Amino acid sequence: MQLQRYSDRRSGQRKAHQPRRSMFTTHRRRPSCRKSDSRFVADWLNPDPIGEPGFETLRGRTPSPLAGGPNRYLFLGNNPVNRVDPLGLDFVPILPNFDPLGSLGEVFESLGDFWYAYKDMREANTKGADKYFHCLANCRASRKGPGVPLFVSFGREVVDTITHINHPIDSIKDSMEDMKANKHGWSCPKDESCESRCAKYRPRGLSGKY
Amino acid sequence: MRKISAAGFVGQILRRKMLRELCSFAAIGAVIFSGISCGKYESPTSHYDTWPQLMKDGATSRGWIASFLPNSSTNISERHDLDSNAGCFRFFAPTADLELLVSQLERVPSSRFDSIGPWLNGSPDWWPPALAKKRLGELVINDGFEIYQKVDSVSQPGDTAVWYFAINPPKGIGYGWHKGN
Numbered sequence: 001m002q003l004q005r006y007s008d009r010r011s012g013q014r015k016a017h018q019p020r021r022s023m024f025t026t027h028r029r030r031p032s033c034r035k036s037d038s039r040f041v042a043d044w045l046n047p048d049p050i051g052e053p054g055f056e057t058l059r060g061r062t063p064s065p066l067a068g069g070p071n072r073y074l075f076l077g078n079n080p081v082n083r084v085d086p087l088g089l090d091f092v093p094i095l096p097n098f099d100p101l102g103s104l105g106e107v108f109e110s111l112g113d114f115w116y117a118y119k120d121m122r123e124a125n126t127k128g129a130d131k132y133f134h135c136l137a138n139c140r141a142s143r144k145g146p147g148v149p150l151f152v153s154f155g156r157e158v159v160d161t162i163t164h165i166n167h168p169i170d171s172i173k174d175s176m177e178d179m180k181a182n183k184h185g186w187s188c189p190k191d192e193s194c195e196s197r198c199a200k201y202r203p204r205g206l207s208g209k210y
Numbered sequence: 211m212r213k214i215s216a217a218g219f220v221g222q223i224l225r226r227k228m229l230r231e232l233c234s235f236a237a238i239g240a241v242i243f244s245g246i247s248c249g250k251y252e253s254p255t256s257h258y259d260t261w262p263q264l265m266k267d268g269a270t271s272r273g274w275i276a277s278f279l280p281n282s283s284t285n286i287s288e289r290h291d292l293d294s295n296a297g298c299f300r301f302f303a304p305t306a307d308l309e310l311l312v313s314q315l316e317r318v319p320s321s322r323f324d325s326i327g328p329w330l331n332g333s334p335d336w337w338p339p340a341l342a343k344k345r346l347g348e349l350v351i352n353d354g355f356e357i358y359q360k361v362d363s364v365s366q367p368g369d370t371a372v373w374y375f376a377i378n379p380p381k382g383i384g385y386g387w388h389k390g391n
Binding site for chain 2: 122125160
């Protein structure tokens with residue numbers, strides 16, 4: 001069909017219903033396949049016109065066979081942005097559904113938890129206490145939202161690894177241990193106190209006031 | 211194109227989603243800055259003229275100095291890292307007391323010198339350059355020190371730790387260090 005039409009054009013013949021192209025058009029326009037403002041391809045009237053029977057003649061005027069029909073995102077619970085179904089059994093989230101920074105008030109409260117734990121760690125000045133305070137800070141901060149603890153803990157360990165670069169293996173090992181303590185803290189259930197959650201990291205010599 | 215004032219532009223930024231992005235960048239900057247600037251506060255140095263002064267401060271109960279050092283130790287300097295839990299110390303004691311201490315320690319063969327070097331990030335003034343560069347062999351051959359170790363679980367508030375020592379009894383000086391946990 002396409003070859004036929006080009007040959008028609010070359011020979012000066014044109015179908016009556018085809019509008020004349022602008023003389024400034026240097027390429028063939030793709031058919032207007034995007035009829036909807038949605039950014040999801042499946043919402044477009046004709047998402048993939050190429051290869052459809054009669055594509056070249058109808059030029060995207062064919063409504064999608066599924067338009068207005070079955071819901072194509074039902075298998076993802078109508079949430080195709082955050083969910084995938086790789087095995088075709090059930091949908092799973094792409095990422096945990098969290099707000100990276102949360103509201104500003106909660107951000108500052110979480111940062112405050114980290115600051116007070118850091119201050120206590122320096123004041124306690126006890127060997128092995130860093131993991132206890134890591135755990136405690138993450139536990140308290142994660143109750144206000146998971147974004148800040150993740151960000152601060154991970155950022156802190158990256159900076160630590162860089163500043164202790166002259167002992168890279170020990171530094172990475174230490175950071176891994178710290179991250180384990182962080183994770184133990186931020187996975188604390190709501191009904192458990194942070195102190196009891198982090199008790200396993202508490203060193204023997206740490207003062208009772210912490 | 212409509213012209214807007216600087217204040218209007220800032221207002222628009224704050225109203226729009228850029229606020230969150232600005233906050234994110236500020237937070238990233240704050241974490242990096244605080245991480246770097248806090249580094250020096252996490253390596254406190256202490257000095258004790260006598261052993262009773264050290265005990266009063268609780269340096270042994272907090273795990274930074276071995277509790278089995280001679281009670282006659284003087285001029286004790288110590289530095290540790292709160293994040294890595296590694297530390298080092300220097301002490302002076304009479305020869306007889308150092309010999310008694312050495313009798314309680316296990317000698318480290320020279321084949322293990324490479325793996326037991328001090329782990330401290332940066333060295334204080336009083337720390338010998340040979341130890342700072344992890345050249346324990348130099349310390350033994352040139353300065354007459356011997357390298358010892360002791361596994362200690364009593365004085366440690368945290369996990370069991372291994373204390374390492376470089377001691378020269380005739381000179382009455384000893385250096386100690388421990389790895390973090």
